[in-house]
Amino acid sequence: MEKEFNPFLVSGYRGAKYFCDRESETAVIKKNINNNINTTLFAIRRTGKTGLLHHVFETYAKNTKVACVYVDILSSVNLKEFTNQLATVIYNRFPENQGIGKKVIQAIKLLRPLISFDTLSGSPELSFELGETKQYEKTIQQLFSFLDSQNKKIIFAIDEFQQILEYPEKNTEAILRTHIQTLKNTNFIFCGSNQKMMHEIFNSAKRPFYASCSNLHLDFINPDKYAEFIWRIFAEHKRKINKQSIDLIINFTSCHTFYTQYFCNYLFASGIKNIELTDVQKTAIEILQLNESTFFQYRNLLTNAQWQLLHAISKEEKLYKAHSNSFLSKYRLGTSSMVSRGIEALLEKEMIFYNTSVGNSYYETYDKFLMRWMQHK
Ligand SMILES: Nc1ncnc2c1ncn2[C@@H]1O[C@H](COP(=O)(O)OP(=O)(O)OP(=O)(O)O)[C@@H](O)[C@H]1O
């Protein structure tokens, strides 16, 4: 029997039907685009940044005057690889037999890239063998300006943008900023999963991108909207689920997009037609058991003191006062400076995040399943 499509996605984007809310954020990005303003998208990990980029793109799918280009640069380690990825996505984005495709392909070929084929997907990959950084800079400029001159609005989303800080070419930010500034028909959306590095690039007064974009903060999805979405998707697939069960899912996963999606995906896959609260409780336990080996791996990556601190933060769920006597003594965490060092390390390893988007900032464990698992230990 063919496996039923699981409508709760845990990777990729499959259209507005399977995408919950994000209406106001979509509107803000589109307004920026209409006004020729570049956007920087800030959010903690796994809230749905990449999904939102594709959701915005989908709204332009039938608009022949707009072309959207998406590039994820996480795997690039230097300017050469950045240039190769840029050329590859542009080459693959505009098929030769459609629209401006022919012109794009001819223009790229003039830059003399080597064209190979990915062994898994079979799609073309471009690479340049140029001597110096300057030549890569020139190629980037040529790629951007060529697209910019095509009488189309180009929307360029660069995902995992913080990766440029890892390049040995320390002037990458300046290079990109200089060329981006000169474009007339191209708008950028910069997005990244490492908040600290993204803030460094865009909010530090000494750096090239400072104050050059409109910042958009992506928060968690509104729980009521998420509840309605979950109910609708189950109903459309002839499943029944009551409000109490949905509330438990949202609560258990703290409405953190990836974890809520994962939970619903798992529950959907169980095939239960009439979902009761006990089914949701059973699913929660199963998910924690399934992930236990990952939790033990986390433990191996941390010192004992860091693990104890993570445990304490998980138990608190939201930790508002990390240095209060009551927190230190409740979990026997030693001195305030020991906790400071521990928090630094846990933030660095992305085991916790600091939520500053609310009035009263707090620390919270990133992995919602690890958090629930620790709360039961
Ligand atoms: N609004 C949404 N409705 C339903 N599912 C969503 C929504 N946003 C994201 N998702 C799903 O949640 C998962 C995580 O989303 P996504 O990868 O977009 O997050 P991210 O913030 O880019 O994560 P990372 O920080 O790891 O890059 C994906 O499986 C995606 O399909």
Ligand SMILES: [Mg+2]
């Ligand atoms: Mg992402």
